[in-house]
Amino acid sequence: MDELIKYAPDLLLSFLKNVQIAAVCAVLSLILGTILVSMRVSPTPVLRAAGTVYVNVVRNTPLTLILAFSALGLSDTLGLSFSQTPSTNGFWLVVLGLSAYTATFVCEALRSGINTVPLGQAEAARALGFTFVQSLRMIILPQAFRVVVAPLGSVMIAMMKNTTVAIAAGYLAESAFTMKDIFDDTGVSIPIFLGLIVAFMAVTLPIGFFTGWLAKRLAVT
Known part of the structure; x- marks a missing residue:
């Protein structure tokens, strides 16, 4: 417990980075997901095919590989850069891969x-x-969103937990990496590990409860 108290500020700061990543990705993934579903139900065969290929390929690719591609392929090989600051650049590379x-x-x-x-x-x-x-825009999607509030909540919860693999894109400020560093320095793991579990539950459980309540509220009777 003493170790948890001692390293709590570092863990809290890195956990807030996870929350920040999740918040930005939630907005971007909803926008991109809406565009993709519009392509998948489009009357244009080329758009349908492009949307289908993208979804099937990316969804069945391990997230760690996608994040590694963001860092090694897009950043190191193709020279994509969002900022000259490594931590900021790493943050946006994680956001790009996780949102996609x-x-x-x-x-x-x-x-x-x-x-x-x-x-x-x-x-x-x-x-x-x-x-x-x-x-x-005016008829189909509003009804679709109303039906899938609870499933979208589950997707957001999974995304929040997926932020812990941000290290695959070279982002070293999130909580899982900080936790590993503390483990290596102190040799103490269980109190810190449990503290981080509680922190994630404090975010994911309210999301689950809220989307469940909202789904019931919006349900067509």
Whole structure:
């Protein structure tokens, strides 16, 4: 317990980095996931094929490989840089890789929600002269989001936990890396490990409870 108290400020600071990554990725993955699902249900065969290939490839690739590609492929090989500061650059490389990965799960969750919307509504929209984009934006997606609130909550919880592999993209400021350093320095693990578990639960449990409550609140009866 003494070790946990001693290293609590360092652990808290690094844990907040995890929360920061998750918050940014949540926004970006929802945007990208919505674009991907629009492609997957598009009447244009090329867009459907591109969306399908992207989702199937990225979703079935280990996250650590995607993050490593962000660091080694995009940054080191192709020269992609977000900042001259290594920690800031590492942060955005993690955000890029994790958002691209999480967006595929958001896409599939939304696609399952779209499948619950009666086909007659899309046909009625076309009969009224709505374009595909207008129909998707004003009729189909609002209903799809309403249905998949709980699954999206599960995706966000998984994404929060996935921030602990940020080291694969060379980002050394998050909690798992800090925890390992403390283990190596002190040889004490259980109190620090349990403290970090409690910290993650303090974030993920409210997300689960809130999305579960919101799903019931928005449920069509």
